Amino acid sequence: MSIVLEAKHINKYFRKPTLFHVLKDISFQVKSGEFASIMGKSGCGKSTLLYILSTMDTDYDGELYLNNELISGKPNEYLSYLRNKHIGFVFQFHYLLSEFTVLENVMLPAKKLGEKMLEEIEKDAMEKLKILHIDHLAHKKASRVSGGEKQRVAIARALINNPSIIMGDEPTGNLDSHNSDNVFNIFKSLSVEQGLSLLIVTHDEDFANKTDRIIRMGDGKILQ
Amino acid sequence: MANWSVILNISKTHLLTKIKQTSIAALGVTFGIGSYITLVCFMTGLNTMLDDLILNQTPHVHIYNEIEPSKRQPISLYDTVEGSFNVVHSIRPKRSQKKIHNALPIIHYLESNPKVRAALPQVKTQIFYIAGSIELGGNITGIQPINEGKYFNMSDYIVEGSAEALETTDNSILLGIGIAEKMSLKVGDRVQVSPLNGGIFPLKIVGFYQSGIADLDAIQSFTTVKTIQRILGESKNYITDINIKLYDIEDAVPLANRIEQQFDLKAIDIKTANAQFETGTTIRNLITYAVSITLLIVAGFGIYNILNMLIYEKMNDIAILKATGFSGRDVQLIFMSQAMIIGFVGGILGLIIGYALATLIGTIPFETEALPTVETYPINMNPLFFVIGFTFAIFSTFLAGYLPSKRAKKIDPVRIIRGQ
Numbered sequence: 001m002s003i004v005l006e007a008k009h010i011n012k013y014f015r016k017p018t019l020f021h022v023l024k025d026i027s028f029q030v031k032s033g034e035f036a037s038i039m040g041k042s043g044c045g046k047s048t049l050l051y052i053l054s055t056m057d058t059d060y061d062g063e064l065y066l067n068n069e070l071i072s073g074k075p076n077e078y079l080s081y082l083r084n085k086h087i088g089f090v091f092q093f094h095y096l097l098s099e100f101t102v103l104e105n106v107m108l109p110a111k112k113l114g115e116k117m118l119e120e121i122e123k124d125a126m127e128k129l130k131i132l133h134i135d136h137l138a139h140k141k142a143s144r145v146s147g148g149e150k151q152r153v154a155i156a157r158a159l160i161n162n163p164s165i166i167m168g169d170e171p172t173g174n175l176d177s178h179n180s181d182n183v184f185n186i187f188k189s190l191s192v193e194q195g196l197s198l199l200i201v202t203h204d205e206d207f208a209n210k211t212d213r214i215i216r217m218g219d220g221k222i223l224q
Numbered sequence: 225m226a227n228w229s230v231i232l233n234i235s236k237t238h239l240l241t242k243i244k245q246t247s248i249a250a251l252g253v254t255f256g257i258g259s260y261i262t263l264v265c266f267m268t269g270l271n272t273m274l275d276d277l278i279l280n281q282t283p284h285v286h287i288y289n290e291i292e293p294s295k296r297q298p299i300s301l302y303d304t305v306e307g308s309f310n311v312v313h314s315i316r317p318k319r320s321q322k323k324i325h326n327a328l329p330i331i332h333y334l335e336s337n338p339k340v341r342a343a344l345p346q347v348k349t350q351i352f353y354i355a356g357s358i359e360l361g362g363n364i365t366g367i368q369p370i371n372e373g374k375y376f377n378m379s380d381y382i383v384e385g386s387a388e389a390l391e392t393t394d395n396s397i398l399l400g401i402g403i404a405e406k407m408s409l410k411v412g413d414r415v416q417v418s419p420l421n422g423g424i425f426p427l428k429i430v431g432f433y434q435s436g437i438a439d440l441d442a443i444q445s446f447t448t449v450k451t452i453q454r455i456l457g458e459s460k461n462y463i464t465d466i467n468i469k470l471y472d473i474e475d476a477v478p479l480a481n482r483i484e485q486q487f488d489l490k491a492i493d494i495k496t497a498n499a500q501f502e503t504g505t506t507i508r509n510l511i512t513y514a515v516s517i518t519l520l521i522v523a524g525f526g527i528y529n530i531l532n533m534l535i536y537e538k539m540n541d542i543a544i545l546k547a548t549g550f551s552g553r554d555v556q557l558i559f560m561s562q563a564m565i566i567g568f569v570g571g572i573l574g575l576i577i578g579y580a581l582a583t584l585i586g587t588i589p590f591e592t593e594a595l596p597t598v599e600t601y602p603i604n605m606n607p608l609f610f611v612i613g614f615t616f617a618i619f620s621t622f623l624a625g626y627l628p629s630k631r632a633k634k635i636d637p638v639r640i641i642r643g644q
Contacts, residue, residue, distance in 0.1 A: 051638045056547060077551045084549020091641055095544045097234075099241040109548045111230040157548065169641070 003068065004165050004197045005030040005053060010062035012048060022048050023060070024220040030165065030199055035191040037208040038201045040217035046201045047169055049217070053199065054087055054167050055079045067164055084113050088158025092170040096150055096157075098143035102134070105142050106156045113161050121160075128156040132186060148179035155186060166190070168200040172207055184210060231554060234545075235562040242534065246566060249530040253570025253621065254577060256523025257613045260516040261578020264609045266585055267512040269602035271505060277436065278501055280377040282494055283344075283467030284476045287483060289324055290490035293317045327463035330487060334468060339475050342375040344368055346465040347452045353445075354416040354424065355407045362403060362443035364417065366452030369398075375469045384411050385431020395451055397427040401434040402442030417455065425455050436592075523570075524620035531563055531628040542632055543640035556633040563625020564618070571617030575610050 012023040022045045030036055040046045051057040053064065055071060058079070064072045066086055071079065083089075096105045106125040110116060116124070129135040132152045137145050142153065151171060158166050166187075172180040184207055190196045191212075200211070208214050216223040239246045293315045299305065324330065327345060334343040347366035352359045369387035372378040379387050383401060390398050397415060409415055414426045427447065434441055453462050470476060473494060480493035495502065535542070542555055586603035 047642060051642070054547070056638050077553065080546070080549050080551035080554075082549075083547070089547050091547075095540060095547075095641070097541050097544060099237050108230070108234075108545075111233075112227065112549055112554070114227065114230075 002032045003029050004032050004034075004066070005199065006065040006068075007049075007053065008063040008065070010049070010052060010060055010064070012045070012052060012057075012060040022220050023052070026062070026220075026222055028215060028222060030197050032164075032197055033191065033195040035187065035198045035212045036200070036215060037211040037213070038199065038215045038217060039203070039205075039208050042203075044217045045220045046217050050167055050169055050199070050201050054089060055083055084109055085161055086164040088155075088161070088163040088166040090151070090154050090158050090166065090168040090171040092173040096142035096153055098141070100142055101139050102129070102142055102145060102153050103138040105153060106160055109157060110160045125156070125160060128159050129153075131159075132156050148175055148182065151175060151179065151183055152186070155183070159190070163196075165197040165199060168198070168202075170202055171200065172202065172204055180204070180207065227554060227557075231557050232561055235558050235565065238534070238538070238558070239562055239565060245530050245534065249527050249566045250570035250573065252523045252526030252530075253567055253617050254574040256519045256620075257571050257574025257617050258577035258581065259519050260613050260616070261575060261609055262581040262585070263519075264512055264516055264613075265578070265582040265603050265605055266601065267508065268606065268609075269586075269604035271508050271512075272604050273598065273602040275505060276377070278498060279494070280380070281435070282497065283376070284470045284473055284494045285468040285480045285483065286492045286497070287324065287330075287466040287468070287487075287489050288464060289320060289322055291317050291320065322464050323458075323462050324464065324466065324489060326461075327466065328461050331463075331466060334466070334483075337479075339470055339472065339479065341469045341471050342371060343466055343468045344371050344375065345449060345463040346467060347449055347456070347458075347462060348464050349452065349456060350420055351455075352418045353403055353407065354418055355409070358407065359418075360403060360406065360443075362400070362445065364397075364445045364447060364452060366449040367446050368449060369446070376467070381433055381435050383432050383434045385429075387431075389430040390446065390448060393428060393430050395425070395427050396430040396447065397451075398431045398433050398446040399429050400441045400444045401432045402438060403445065404429070404432055406442070419455050421456075423455075423457075427451070520616050520620055523617075524624045527563060527566060527621050527624035528628065531559060531625055534562070535559060535628050535632045538632075539635065539640050542635050543637035546635070546637040547641065552633040555635075556629045559629035559632050560622075560625050563621045563629070567617050567621025567625075570621075571614050574617060575613060578613065579605075579610075 006029045008027050010023055010026040011021070014020040014022055026049060038046045038050065048057070052060050055064075055066075058076070060072075062072070063070060066082060071082060074082075096102075097108070100108070103122070103125055106128060107121050110121040110124065111118070126135055126138060129138055132155060134145075134149055134152050134156070137149060137153070142150070145153065151174075155166075155171075168187075172183050175183065187198055187200070188210070191198055198211075200207075202208055297310075297312050297315065299310045299312060331343045331345055334340050345368070349364060351362060351364045353362055354360075367378075369378065369390040373387040382398065385398065387398075390396050397417070399409065399415060404410070407415070409429055411429055411431060413429050415429055416424050416426050418424050433444065433446060435444070449463075453460060456462065468479070470479065476493035477495060480491040480496075483489060483491040545555055545558075546552070582603050582605060585601050588601050590598060590601040592598070
């Protein structure tokens, strides 16, 4: 199996308010089709790590490879392009553009990428919404759908450009157990059926136990 | 850039969902530009009118024989005291004739100059107006009425009668309105005039002259060059003044200097004659522009404020756009394009409102004794003002949008996402 994401000797410091070593020599890999979760106590640096892996945070030492390409130190414009094309992101809070419809929210990253015609993008977006069983919401304003539905819209948006990996920062953290199971099942089926790599930061022991691999963190280090 | 449609679509949605704030920002520009257009059209209209009041009547170069003392006194021609310090007491002006020597050939010569539009002869003299036992002192000027009307807008100041009537009627006079009122004369009446050297000549009144300057209207009258030469008992070449109108007013100074040297006459150019007046015009223009620019700057700050607030409100949107692959530059373009759309729409509306207001002002009656031919407020609808106004609208919204959008560009998405 090929390696989608690889971190080599990642170190990160917080400089404010005092110098603090958050991440200490983190190295690990995520293989293609793998459903991995990162667990750890609050403040152990797991979210910080995720944002470095997502290329949004560039203030770190070490090397980061995406599809075997070194991406540390690349210019911001290029990193934006990589995020757009290869990384799908799901947050704890749903983070949709509330003034746009559900469909427009899902289409936006593909429009930005600009590789397909508008009609194709719309067709793709409807397809993703159908996979997540929310196609009936397509033309509603994003601010008018429920929390569980929003999270599914966010997942559809993360999928729109057929990314190499999906990253989640506690995507179920704000959902009840029913919706939480729902989201897990969606992730699971994406992993199994479409061979998608997933890397999910979570607090939820049950959620983590059901994933292929758990990366446990403590005090800025990987424990196992 | 394939991204433009996406970026414009996002900014359109932002603008439309916040239509109230958008309209307020656009209205700020609209009022700024609108009042700029109105103000500048009105002020320059007034300025032009005031300029015309003086400049239209004033020749660009005025040539006459000045009564003045000789610059070189005879003592300086005397060889034996050369180089010594001479004092001459009680210098008197040189006795010289009032008429311009060889006036007709000079006029002919001047008119052959391509820069000269017209060179018109005048005969000026003092006379008395006589009606029964009343004698009023005054001035009379012999002119070529049709040409004066053509080149010096004479007809603007003829309130009754016409320049043509003066030209065609023998022994006629265009009487100052002040004199007519004092002597209860009307058009068609006769007035008797008497030159300083005696004699009485009856002249037919063919019209009234009103310059707007009451003191002048109480003494000044016009007749033809021919009539005045007859009254004075002088020959056809008796010309006291030559008025020159040029194509380009900037040529006045060099031409006046040349005439003074060449013909040994006094030649006053318009700039020297109206130096104070020019200062007034400059200062009025300065005030107009100072006020206009202030208005536009205020409008610019309005946009700056509203965009700043918009960016605060849209922090989450900015973070999400950046997380899903929009670069800082894209985000900046989204907010810049919003500013530019506000500036464009507001600017166009401002031009329309400014045009409407200026037109409205142009219809308000404005009647004053001083300006007999002006009936409504003067408006100077120069297309250049509209170009300037629109350019400034775009420029100021660009600046007002640039700073907030630059901040949006630098927002760190991680901080926003983790901060929640």
